[in-house]
Amino acid sequence: MTLVAVQDLSVDYGRLKPVRAVRDVSLTIAENEFVGLVGESGCGKSTLGFAIARLERPPARIVSGRVVIDDLDWTNTDAKTLRPHRWQDVSVVLQSGMNALNPVMTIGSQFRDVMVQHASVSPDEVLQRSYEVLDMVNVSRQVIGRYPHELSGGMKQRVVIAMSMLLRPRLIIMDEPTTALDMVVQRQILENLKRIREQQSFSLLFISHDLGLVLELVDRVVVMYAGQVVEVQDAESLLDSPIHPYTRALLRSLPDAQRDGGTFEGIPGTPPDLREELRGCAFAPRCPLVQAKCQTTSPPLVAVGTAQVRCLVTSQEVPRGSDHTVR
Amino acid sequence: MRYFARRFTFLIGTLWVAITLNFLIPRLMPGNPASVMMAKFMGRGQPINPAALHAIEVMLGISHASLMSQYWQYLGQVVRFNFGLSYTQFPYSVRYVIGQALPWTLGLVGLSTILSFIIGTGLGILAAWRRNKMTDTIVTSLSAFTNAFPYFWFALVAVYFLSFIHNWFPLTGAYAIGTSPTFSIGFILDVIHHGFLPALTIVISSMGGWLLGMRNNMINTLGEDYVLLATAKGLKNRWVAGMYVARNAILPNITGFAMALGFVVAGSLLTEVVFAYPGIGYALYNAVINEDYPLMQGIFLIIVLCVIVANFAADLLYVLVDPRVRRGRA
Ligand SMILES: Nc1ncnc2c1ncn2[C@@H]1O[C@H](COP(=O)(O)OP(=O)(O)O)[C@@H](O)[C@H]1O
Ligand SMILES: [Mg+2]
Numbered sequence: 330m331t332l333v334a335v336q337d338l339s340v341d342y343g344r345l346k347p348v349r350a351v352r353d354v355s356l357t358i359a360e361n362e363f364v365g366l367v368g369e370s371g372c373g374k375s376t377l378g379f380a381i382a383r384l385e386r387p388p389a390r391i392v393s394g395r396v397v398i399d400d401l402d403w404t405n406t407d408a409k410t411l412r413p414h415r416w417q418d419v420s421v422v423l424q425s426g427m428n429a430l431n432p433v434m435t436i437g438s439q440f441r442d443v444m445v446q447h448a449s450v451s452p453d454e455v456l457q458r459s460y461e462v463l464d465m466v467n468v469s470r471q472v473i474g475r476y477p478h479e480l481s482g483g484m485k486q487r488v489v490i491a492m493s494m495l496l497r498p499r500l501i502i503m504d505e506p507t508t509a510l511d512m513v514v515q516r517q518i519l520e521n522l523k524r525i526r527e528q529q530s531f532s533l534l535f536i537s538h539d540l541g542l543v544l545e546l547v548d549r550v551v552v553m554y555a556g557q558v559v560e561v562q563d564a565e566s567l568l569d570s571p572i573h574p575y576t577r578a579l580l581r582s583l584p585d586a587q588r589d590g591g592t593f594e595g596i597p598g599t600p601p602d603l604r605e606e607l608r609g610c611a612f613a614p615r616c617p618l619v620q621a622k623c624q625t626t627s628p629p630l631v632a633v634g635t636a637q638v639r640c641l642v643t644s645q646e647v648p649r650g651s652d653h654t655v656r
Numbered sequence: 657m658r659y660f661a662r663r664f665t666f667l668i669g670t671l672w673v674a675i676t677l678n679f680l681i682p683r684l685m686p687g688n689p690a691s692v693m694m695a696k697f698m699g700r701g702q703p704i705n706p707a708a709l710h711a712i713e714v715m716l717g718i719s720h721a722s723l724m725s726q727y728w729q730y731l732g733q734v735v736r737f738n739f740g741l742s743y744t745q746f747p748y749s750v751r752y753v754i755g756q757a758l759p760w761t762l763g764l765v766g767l768s769t770i771l772s773f774i775i776g777t778g779l780g781i782l783a784a785w786r787r788n789k790m791t792d793t794i795v796t797s798l799s800a801f802t803n804a805f806p807y808f809w810f811a812l813v814a815v816y817f818l819s820f821i822h823n824w825f826p827l828t829g830a831y832a833i834g835t836s837p838t839f840s841i842g843f844i845l846d847v848i849h850h851g852f853l854p855a856l857t858i859v860i861s862s863m864g865g866w867l868l869g870m871r872n873n874m875i876n877t878l879g880e881d882y883v884l885l886a887t888a889k890g891l892k893n894r895w896v897a898g899m900y901v902a903r904n905a906i907l908p909n910i911t912g913f914a915m916a917l918g919f920v921v922a923g924s925l926l927t928e929v930v931f932a933y934p935g936i937g938y939a940l941y942n943a944v945i946n947e948d949y950p951l952m953q954g955i956f957l958i959i960v961l962c963v964i965v966a967n968f969a970a971d972l973l974y975v976l977v978d979p980r981v982r983r984g985r986a
Contacts, residue, residue, distance in 0.1 A: 421888045431900050
């Protein structure tokens, strides 16, 4: 069952010579599916995540496309109608290190307000559910009475994750939830998420620049480059057979645990200026497999087996059944 | 508690420094109030009769004792709020003169300051929440305009048109001449009638500052992540505006407000002079004109006291409203 369907979504920053940060993105998230959204910093992941939750802030604006969540078109619904669906259907976890918690309210009251404004619940039920979600993320129940500044960065982020679970949402969007945290805490949170998945069913859009991290958690990976989706593939098969040259480069740049002292390989070059209209393939200037046609023809996103790839060269490499254009 | 103790020590320290300076400065200044008074009575250039001078010095309590013993004596007087006799309102004591004037100032300027803070902050919240809409444009440009008025000019214009030309409000005083303060409905209405215009000028001229400041803080706070998250949580607009935006945006203004309350006494000068309002500012004005040193000294001490105590109150208030400065929770 498809829970979220994003169709041809484009997001601009500004009106005069706008930065087109998200370009005709289409993707789906099934119920109970964990999807990872990866790509270099600045490729439009956060912009896309916020636009899906209709949290884009000026100068960002959705210029075209639709976001349908549980049969409701979120791009075509006014704020007032949308309000009851927020947190109930879609909750978000902001990048770690951002101050997502109100500094003058206790954790408990920030849990309470969202619960009482969405349903009529007794103080007892509020407390019960608050304890439940705190237990899920392994945070002491005592934080209920604490203020955000009294918690460490890792604790805060776990509290924020707990808060996102409060109303048992259908979809949680997490934008780099572990990026600012140290490796140990990062690992704990990842294990946490896996365990929570066993207790409660929800879909997850996990945004990160760290492909290695994403691969450990998610079922399916969406790779973004310069505002476009360049590859969509199941996590397992992606690890074995990445198709897009950019995905391959990302995988090669992972510090490989098995290879002792594996050299860190960056991707040479820089992404294109998003203010410009793209001519040909966006990745062509950095691509090791670039051909003449890549400079002039914009590659469509095509199905290669169960995967989808936006590359003129590699999509032809290994014929896996019949190719046909998805978009 | 440790925070409180620290602030309190600081308060006592500043008070002591202020009181000491208040003692030293007039005594380090050249001239002798008694000779000033003699000169005033007898005209300049007349030979001064040493006996008469001594009599006046005794009367005014001017001492030729050592500075140290004067200082101890002074400290004792300050603690008892005894600043000697006023020269100009002789034989009333400075304490009596201040006691008569202070309530009027606290009532008029104090209330106006509180009112302008409440109205200004409220409108600032509204303007920021509806930013770039009609309400915001009107309210913001209007307050930028009133904020630019020089107060003295504005007050004089108000008096000229509303009191002098149209006679809607009395020209001077805190109550009708010939009546004396009682707790009757008639008298209270009379006081309100007299106080309305000066209060209005204060509120109008200081409201704009609060409004613009609050609007600015609000707009900065609207960009905070926790406000974005509050929207994502699907909270009601009013709740977000109040608990997430305004509640945080007002924090920097709390200190400013407490300080403004501290400057009520000092800041009353212009208003009270323009409206001949019998408060501290008016008394200070007269004391300065008439070289009434004891009265000046007493009033300066009151002003400094108000500022320092308000500062202390601001610190304590901040602890109440901002959990981040609370330390050593019980
Ligand atoms: N407020 C903004 N104004 C203008 N451009 C922006 C703004 N925020 C982001 N961008 C641009 O949008 C692009 C995508 O940003 P973002 O979605 O934050 O990327 P990511 O999350 O993948 O690192 C970037 O190239 C950035 O320059
Ligand atoms: Mg980002």
